[in-house]
Amino acid sequence: MIKSNVAELLGSDNFLQEITLNGWVRTFRANRFIALNDGSTINNIQCVVDFEKMDEATLKRITTGAAISVTGTLEESLGKGQKVEVKVTSLKILGDSNPDEYPIQPKKHSFEFLRENAHLRIRTNTFGAVMRLRSALSFAVHKYFTENGFYNFHAPIITGSDAEGAGEMFNVSTLDPLNPPKKEDGTIDYSQNFFGKETNLTVSGQLEAETYAMALGKVYTFGPTFRAENSNTTRHLAEFWMIEPEVAFNNLDDNMDLAEDFIKSVISYVLANCKDDIAFLNDRLIQEDKRKPAIERSEMTLIERLNFIVENNFKRVSYTEAIDILRNCKPNKKKKFQYIINEWGADLQSEHERFLVEKHFKCPVILFDYPANIKAFYMRLNEDGKTVRAMDVLFPGIGEIVGGSQREERLEVLQQKIKELNIDEKELWWYLDTRRFGTAVHSGFGLGFERLVQFTTGMGNIRDVIPYPRTPQNAEF
Amino acid sequence: MIKSNVAELLGSDNFLQEITLNGWVRTFRANRFIALNDGSTINNIQCVVDFEKMDEATLKRITTGAAISVTGTLEESLGKGQKVEVKVTSLKILGDSNPDEYPIQPKKHSFEFLRENAHLRIRTNTFGAVMRLRSALSFAVHKYFTENGFYNFHAPIITGSDAEGAGEMFNVSTLDPLNPPKKEDGTIDYSQNFFGKETNLTVSGQLEAETYAMALGKVYTFGPTFRAENSNTTRHLAEFWMIEPEVAFNNLDDNMDLAEDFIKSVISYVLANCKDDIAFLNDRLIQEDKRKPAIERSEMTLIERLNFIVENNFKRVSYTEAIDILRNCKPNKKKKFQYIINEWGADLQSEHERFLVEKHFKCPVILFDYPANIKAFYMRLNEDGKTVRAMDVLFPGIGEIVGGSQREERLEVLQQKIKELNIDEKELWWYLDTRRFGTAVHSGFGLGFERLVQFTTGMGNIRDVIPYPRTPQNAEF
Numbered sequence: 001m002i003k004s005n006v007a008e009l010l011g012s013d014n015f016l017q018e019i020t021l022n023g024w025v026r027t028f029r030a031n032r033f034i035a036l037n038d039g040s041t042i043n044n045i046q047c048v049v050d051f052e053k054m055d056e057a058t059l060k061r062i063t064t065g066a067a068i069s070v071t072g073t074l075e076e077s078l079g080k081g082q083k084v085e086v087k088v089t090s091l092k093i094l095g096d097s098n099p100d101e102y103p104i105q106p107k108k109h110s111f112e113f114l115r116e117n118a119h120l121r122i123r124t125n126t127f128g129a130v131m132r133l134r135s136a137l138s139f140a141v142h143k144y145f146t147e148n149g150f151y152n153f154h155a156p157i158i159t160g161s162d163a164e165g166a167g168e169m170f171n172v173s174t175l176d177p178l179n180p181p182k183k184e185d186g187t188i189d190y191s192q193n194f195f196g197k198e199t200n201l202t203v204s205g206q207l208e209a210e211t212y213a214m215a216l217g218k219v220y221t222f223g224p225t226f227r228a229e230n231s232n233t234t235r236h237l238a239e240f241w242m243i244e245p246e247v248a249f250n251n252l253d254d255n256m257d258l259a260e261d262f263i264k265s266v267i268s269y270v271l272a273n274c275k276d277d278i279a280f281l282n283d284r285l286i287q288e289d290k291r292k293p294a295i296e297r298s299e300m301t302l303i304e305r306l307n308f309i310v311e312n313n314f315k316r317v318s319y320t321e322a323i324d325i326l327r328n329c330k331p332n333k334k335k336k337f338q339y340i341i342n343e344w345g346a347d348l349q350s351e352h353e354r355f356l357v358e359k360h361f362k363c364p365v366i367l368f369d370y371p372a373n374i375k376a377f378y379m380r381l382n383e384d385g386k387t388v389r390a391m392d393v394l395f396p397g398i399g400e401i402v403g404g405s406q407r408e409e410r411l412e413v414l415q416q417k418i419k420e421l422n423i424d425e426k427e428l429w430w431y432l433d434t435r436r437f438g439t440a441v442h443s444g445f446g447l448g449f450e451r452l453v454q455f456t457t458g459m460g461n462i463r464d465v466i467p468y469p470r471t472p473q474n475a476e477f
Numbered sequence: 478m479i480k481s482n483v484a485e486l487l488g489s490d491n492f493l494q495e496i497t498l499n500g501w502v503r504t505f506r507a508n509r510f511i512a513l514n515d516g517s518t519i520n521n522i523q524c525v526v527d528f529e530k531m532d533e534a535t536l537k538r539i540t541t542g543a544a545i546s547v548t549g550t551l552e553e554s555l556g557k558g559q560k561v562e563v564k565v566t567s568l569k570i571l572g573d574s575n576p577d578e579y580p581i582q583p584k585k586h587s588f589e590f591l592r593e594n595a596h597l598r599i600r601t602n603t604f605g606a607v608m609r610l611r612s613a614l615s616f617a618v619h620k621y622f623t624e625n626g627f628y629n630f631h632a633p634i635i636t637g638s639d640a641e642g643a644g645e646m647f648n649v650s651t652l653d654p655l656n657p658p659k660k661e662d663g664t665i666d667y668s669q670n671f672f673g674k675e676t677n678l679t680v681s682g683q684l685e686a687e688t689y690a691m692a693l694g695k696v697y698t699f700g701p702t703f704r705a706e707n708s709n710t711t712r713h714l715a716e717f718w719m720i721e722p723e724v725a726f727n728n729l730d731d732n733m734d735l736a737e738d739f740i741k742s743v744i745s746y747v748l749a750n751c752k753d754d755i756a757f758l759n760d761r762l763i764q765e766d767k768r769k770p771a772i773e774r775s776e777m778t779l780i781e782r783l784n785f786i787v788e789n790n791f792k793r794v795s796y797t798e799a800i801d802i803l804r805n806c807k808p809n810k811k812k813k814f815q816y817i818i819n820e821w822g823a824d825l826q827s828e829h830e831r832f833l834v835e836k837h838f839k840c841p842v843i844l845f846d847y848p849a850n851i852k853a854f855y856m857r858l859n860e861d862g863k864t865v866r867a868m869d870v871l872f873p874g875i876g877e878i879v880g881g882s883q884r885e886e887r888l889e890v891l892q893q894k895i896k897e898l899n900i901d902e903k904e905l906w907w908y909l910d911t912r913r914f915g916t917a918v919h920s921g922f923g924l925g926f927e928r929l930v931q932f933t934t935g936m937g938n939i940r941d942v943i944p945y946p947r948t949p950q951n952a953e954f
Contacts (some may be wrong), residue, residue: 024915039693095916119688119907135628142619151612156945174705178713194954198577210550211596217516224634228651249499367655430596439572440544468633475637475672
């Protein structure tokens with residue numbers, strides 16, 4: 001007798017083998033056919049019971065969601081739609097699922113309803129597929145970097161530094177919120193806080209990663225980051241996972257090569273390793289598209305889109321070229337954009353990025369060499385004195401998926417910039433030390449992991465690609 | 478001309494090949510021999526410059542910590558201690574390192590000093606080796622679980638639930654700390670907080686992981702967890718990374734098998750893949766031991782200890798047996814223990830765990846079936862009504878490395894327990910749903926990643942195995 005799982009059995013032709021199998025009932029029809037799932041694959045295995053040999057009380061308990069253990073033999077299936085099935089010789093109910101109470105019935109549920117039942121939505125085909133893909137993508141990330149000589153660097157989550165300025169921060173405290181200790185001048189006495197100062201949740205591990213790149217050469221972070229921004233959109237989370245590689249001696253061209261190679265590699269990995277889940281999600285999108293007016297339908301299926309990314313070069317376009325294209329394009333001239341592009345220096349909005357990617361170039365685009373004054377302080381100033389070696393990778397459907405830059409390696413230039421922005425240099429003493437001692441050209445980028453999962457699964461709302469999303473007014477579970 | 482790295486070149490016999498190489502100077506002696514490191518390996522490559530052909534100004538700038546770029550040919554080395562060296566034809570200083578200011582000189586620094594310079598300590602041999610090993614262990618974790626059919630589950634970091642009770646929590650807030658909004662009764666009005674309620678940093682992802690295991694079968698978390706405890710020890714951090722697998726249909730025996738197999742697998746991985754770093758750390762410990770009195774020296778070297786774990790079965794001992802052993806052992810009778818073991822039910826202290834592992838069994842030990850009242854609410858009650866299916870894996874030197882259990886799968890028993898402990902059942906509605914709908918036997922455990930890194934690297938202080946440690950009064954960098 002072999003304890004097996006559904007994925008193994010569906011791929012087996014070891015007929016007449018005796019097996020036991022545990023799982024959850026997806027459906028039970030004709031008092032005979034159980035579709036059993038155990039999470040090892042999106043596919044169910046058909047388990048055939050002989051209802052004449054089973055007591056009625058047990059039969060009644062075989063309901064959607066119930067956990068059962070079956071013993072039987074693996075047989076070639078005569079029915080349509082499956083190669084193998086299990087002929088059940090004995091069956092045990094492990095855990096009931098009262099059909100009058102169980103929220104996840106075998107019918108279509110809205111994503112809104114499922115979000116309120118995020119602890120149970122993982123039992124549906126769609127969320128099973130999404131989360132298995134998320135896991136495979138996560139492994140592909142570690143595999144890519146490990147095979148390419150990178151070291152995984154765990155950036156600190158709680159930080160006493162707020163110099164990065166990537167967004168609003170969450171305060172982390174052990175002080176009594178009702179009666180915080182105060183100094184004589186009436187301000188909070190943070191010396192009594194757990195860490196002896198004011199602390200926040202990190203918005204990025206980049207600055208710390210740079211210190212490690214300047215010793216280990218190639219490092220990457222893959223951890224949670226936080227933004228306390230009141231953005232109720234389908235593209236924003238307050239808590240999300242970010243991937244940030246940082247490489248010593250890489251210039252901006254190397255950085256673009258890395259971003260493109262990395263994204264292609266992880267998408268290739270899931271195309272090769274998650275065929276069933278991707279096929280299901282591909283079909284889901286086709287069905288969803290059918291319910292839309294023709295003009296809103298996708299030009300490509302999910303699988304076509306993923307292959308397109310892998311097989312095509314990302315178009316590299318300078319900010320200056322992009323502005324020229326945008327200034328002269330139809331939607332700009334006809335004032336269809338919400339933000340009209342008039343001159344060089346304008347910050348690009350999502351509508352502009354999507355126009356470039358989806359209408360103009362019709363492929364992923366890497367924009368580079370942005371105006372210095374719309375980008376972060378640590379980016380390498382170009383010789384023109386007005387642009388920096390920044391880059392954004394723009395994807396169809398989701399817009400910016402990667403933001404990165406070559407870093408300013410010159411101590412004096414960096415100090416000058418910090419001064420102009422009124423950042424306290426003492427806060428960044430350790431960061432500046434990397435430029436004081438053995439500085440060198442280096443580059444890196446950040447990739448929001450959930451955006452990548454969104455793109456790979458075709459899910460429209462970012463709240464549906466992370467197990468328990470954290471958004472304004474919502475930290476349930 | 479090939480852009481190369483030190484690890485590749487040291488393994489190459491492609492002599493006379495022209496190469497360029499970037500890195501940092503570790504030492505420069507006799508105006509001729511540069512030991513160059515780029516983080517790709519603990520080993521340096523010798524770069525030989527012809528000082529008669531170089532200008533003196535450049536020669537003076539070749540100092541410890543300086544970033545340089547060399548061009549030259551790979552040659553067979555005639556010197557001792559290396560197979561290959563680089564004959565330098567041209568050399569460029571990328572970033573200076575003023576020897577009067579650079580804190581990391583080629584001499585022995587105390588770990589305390591290096592902790593204050595955590596952004597630079599990674600440039601030393603010891604911390605390079607530790608952090609490369611940490612990275613390899615991290616990859617080994619993902620590899621093991623992926624190859625064994627587990628899905629990586631990202632547990633939420635910010636949580637509105639405080640039911641787990643694993644320790645003191647950090648508060649996460651966007652309220653004005655000086656003037657928080659208050660309700661009529663004078664308490665804080667958390668409805669105005671970002672998430673509309675009081676929120677904390679997670680102490681464990683276990684409860685959420687259980688909800689995913691009950692659909693995907695096998696899952697694991699690997700993420701940061703937090704304890705706001707004022708523990709200034711060599712074994713505690715306020716922010717640390719935890720690995721928590723959770724498996725549907727696994728009982729406690731399966732759980733012990735998994736823990737043992739997992740630990741052996743990841744240690745085998747680094748023994749096979751990190752030979753140079755482990756050899757260095759092994760030697761470091763031998764040198765450290767030589768400075769200790771004979772009685773305090775280790776019985777085994779680091780490598781011997783790692784092999785011992787891989788090659789030996791973990792001894793499985795019930796709590797009841799352990800108490801018998803402890804009650805009758807010499808240190809207990811002679812009152813050498815700080816806490817004397819008198820009767821069944823006593824909570825084991827670190828001294829008892831270490832006695833069992835280091836003196837009595839002389840191998841890793843798994844203790845199981847603990848008294849219910851010293852363990853968490855979610856653990857499966859045994860038929861005896863007084864013990865629970867808990868397990869702790871104890872390691873020499875570091876004590877508890879794994880804590881886990883079979884979970885209480887019976888709704889009524891769990892509800893009764895929650896009631897006894899005055900936990901608000903409404904807080905756990907989603908957790909209890911896993912027992913309401915399709916419940917089944919399941920098990921899991923938590924492993925503190927830094928403890929594993931400590932054991933594998935032989936580092937005495939947990940603050941030296943994480944890049945930027947967070948401890949009471951310390952959140953620098």
